[in-house]
Amino acid sequence: MTTPHIDTATIGIISAEEGHLAQNYRPLPVVIARGEGSWVTDVEGKRYLDLLSAYSALNFGHRHPAIVSVAQEQLGRLTLTSRAYHNDQLGLFADALAALCGKDLVLPMNTGAEAVETAIKTARAWAYRVKGVPADAATIVVADGNFHGRTTTIVGFSDDPAAREDFGPFAPGFVHVPFGDADALAAAIDENTAAVLIEPIQGEAGVVVPAEGYLRRVREVTAARNVLFIADEIQSGLGRTGHTFACDREGVVPDVYVLGKALGGGILPVSAVVADRDVLGVIRAGEHGSTFGGNPLAAAVGHRVVEMLSTGEFQERARALGVHLEQRLGELVGHGVTAVRVAGLWAGVDIDPAVGTGREVAERLLGRGVLVKDTHGQTIRMAPPLVVRATELDWAIEQLRVVLAG
Structure with a gap:
């Protein structure tokens, strides 16, 4: 499997950053221009489901x-x-x-x-x-x-x-x-x-x-x-x-x-x-x-x-949707995933090394419109906004299933 195609405009913006920014991060190759709710849009107009939420800083989604x-x-x-x-x-x-x-x-x-x-x-x-x-x-x-x-x-x-x-x-x-x-x-x-x-x-x-x-x-x-x-x-x-x-x-x-x-x-x-x-x-x-x-x-x-x-509304959403997320991710264990750990709308997914590294899986998901982030080599993290819908989670898990299958 290959990493996603990167458009010329995106390459130009990334190159400008790399020329003048200290490299204390290694971002995924996407340049986000807009965000609303659980979704972001890049400079080319492509939409992505944000399952990172800026490391949980966006619990209420983009621009609530x-x-x-x-x-x-x-x-x-x-x-x-x-x-x-x-x-x-x-x-x-x-x-x-x-x-x-x-x-x-x-x-x-x-x-x-x-x-x-x-x-x-x-x-x-x-x-x-x-x-x-x-x-x-x-x-x-x-x-x-x-x-x-x-x-x-x-x-x-x-x-x-x-x-x-x-x-x-x-x-x-x-x-x-x-x-x-x-x-x-x-x-x-x-x-x-x-x-x-x-x-x-x-x-x-x-x-x-x-x-x-x-x-x-x-x-x-x-x-x-x-x-x-x-x-x-x-x-x-x-x-x-x-x-x-x-x-x-x-x-x-x-x-x-x-x-x-x-x-x-x-x-x-x-x-x-x-x-x-x-x-x-x-x-x-x-x-x-x-x-x-x-x-x-x-x-x-x-x-x-x-x-x-x-009000407790967001806590209840995370609790209910977390049960759903855990069930769906659990279906992938043994199919490119070695383990999952879920607490509410927060998940660590350990990737089988035979499939690739966490970074490689994150890049492949990027190509299918899903944003996650890797950590410690073989793990990807998911932290969807608490406003995410169950149907959106289902779609994201299906993209992960396709990526894992090669």
Whole structure:
């Protein structure tokens, strides 16, 4: 099988990018010009079903009218003040997000990585100011296979060579345990442990879903040992798994939620750390900040996203359609697929090496009008917008079936 034909106009645009952009990504060979709902259109007018949703940043699809309208209205009034002043949108957003999470306080940032860094600083400050850990001795337990962002601190506790190589020296203070192994996690905790930082479901690793009971055990252990449980729900949260948060799948409430991606509604970067006052209240004025974090445009958009989630409609769609997606993908196991892992509208599909690599399958699907993304060699990820239709999923699975058959 061959990769899709690329038109002259597309080649020209890609060549211009490659001439002047630092090559920190390796995009699929498509140039998108428009998007609406679950579909995008390239510069040649070809349409594609978007099953990536910008790594779950587009949970509500491209240009959802309810989100676009509030962004347009806010653009006409006020976009940025910095946190040197109050603005009339931030308090509304914070109140709504705190209520959605069942927590007291919200610390708004921009990107997911910024939110993770904020959670790390919060956990360390809590360890010194509340728990009584000696100065500069606090540690945080993290999981193998994690992906929490790309800052030097964060890649320092990644075990992905591509993320780490040539970017050291790295910050100390992180202890690794196997993902999904609650006993190993419990054994790693000592008197200096400030927090456990995990993704409830590992996204970049290939949508790795831990065994039932793992998150409950993490919650039990951290509560018993006076350690914060920080849940990185940047990809897994806000409806993606059929629940508001992936932790809800086991009825677990962490001490700290780290949110991003879909919180910005596909309009702009919005992230936040959400926790109760006894945790997030340790941050004092002047110790942490962001010029754009909590800006009125972001707050207005984030508030609308929270309002949409508060009805439960999108969570229910993801839950029901996820059952359908899992059934359809399961039919491909043994036919070019070696395994599937599904949580709501989120799937990792392991490709049989005899068929090709994940990248090769993604490129072949591109040629048939379906956008997915590969990871870790043999896996493709699917994260359809929560507005996708069952018929659209069926069509996409049929394209995958044809690609796998050669």
